[in-house]
Amino acid sequence: MIHKEMHRSNRIGWLRAAVLGANDGIVSTASLIIGVAAASPSHASIMLAGVAGLVAGAMSMAAGEYVSVSSQADTEQADLELERQSLALNPQGEQNELAEIYQKRGVAPELAQMVAAQLMAHDALGAHARDEIGISATGKARPVQAALSSAATFTIGAALPLLVAWFLPGAYLIYAVALLSLCFLAVLGALAARTGGAPVTRGAARVTFWGALAMALTALVGSIFGVAV
Template identity: 75%
Template sequence: MVYHEPHKSHRAGWLRAAVLGANDGIVSTASLIIGVAAASTTHQGVILAGIAGLVAGAMSMAAGEYVSVSSQSDSEKADLVLEKNSLEQNYEFEKNELAKIYETRGVDPILAQQVAVQLMAHDALGAHARDEIGITVIGNAKPVQAAFSSASTFTVGAALPLLLAWVIPGDQLIPAVAFSSLVFLAFLGGIAAWVGGAPISVGAIRVTFWGALAMALTAGVGSIFGVVA
């Protein structure tokens, strides 16, 4: 029986996109709602702004993640093509290069040569992709997965302050949305830190701080333009 030890870093790809999406959904939508409400806009206008922010934000997150991760994927594929060509044209050079990599990691030179020979006999391109370029199966760029994770979690995050704004109109809207959004952010930061193996308190505090700052600044801008109007 082969035992596979679970590692937190294996979750890095989808976790980063999911946390980024949910965090941005809460912060941007709550800030937008608070800013529009601070400008003395009608409740209907606040809700409309929140819905527009949710839709636009989700699509923006999906497009941004897809383009960003696709660029990473293109770079990885281009590197693999270059490495494949080099293996076909300079096999001995590539074998010695791989052996040198193992030597710098503390492997005996003779053993490093043996390891390089055996690994390249098994999968030459895979060995160089992993140990020379740093491309692994775990870290492979997945544009569609990143886009879907980011957009879906953004929608969930944005829906939380939007629903509160829907059911709590009037003077209580701003404090209710602000307080509940900070609670959501602290919970999100704690969960993300726990899943990633980091201290829960640190994850909660850093997410909450930046969320509070964003909402405060947006409320200030809304108040200024509300007075000017």
């Protein structure tokens, strides 16, 4: 009977973008609301700032992820094209190069040559992409997926503190937004850690700490400028 482990590395691409988007949505929008509220404007101004932050943030996340991951994809394609040309011009040299990689990993020279020859006969470019360049299907750049995932999760994350500010206006708005946003961050960190197979407590504490720091700093800035105005 073959035992198959449940590996989670295939989740790296979308999980990173999703966690980053949701975390930024909660932290940036909550911080924006707290900072504006600390300057003591009207509830309408607070909500307007929050909605504007949600829309601008979602678009910024989508654009940033798309451009960043597209650059990675372009680099991968350039490397693959270079490897494709090398395979066409010097297949034996490429086989020797692949065999040398396996030898450095502990495979005997004769066996390394056999493995390299068989893998190249099956899928030469795929073998070199995986073992020489380090490109695999798991870590392959997917710009559209990353952009949509980031924008969607940012929107969801930003909506949480925005709804709190909407339903709890008044003197307790800052405290309610800060406290509930930290709870949202803790849950997000725990879920992300669990999905990725990492320690849940560490994941929750990490995002909660940085979220609290961001909110505290923006509250300080808002109170300073509010008094100055």
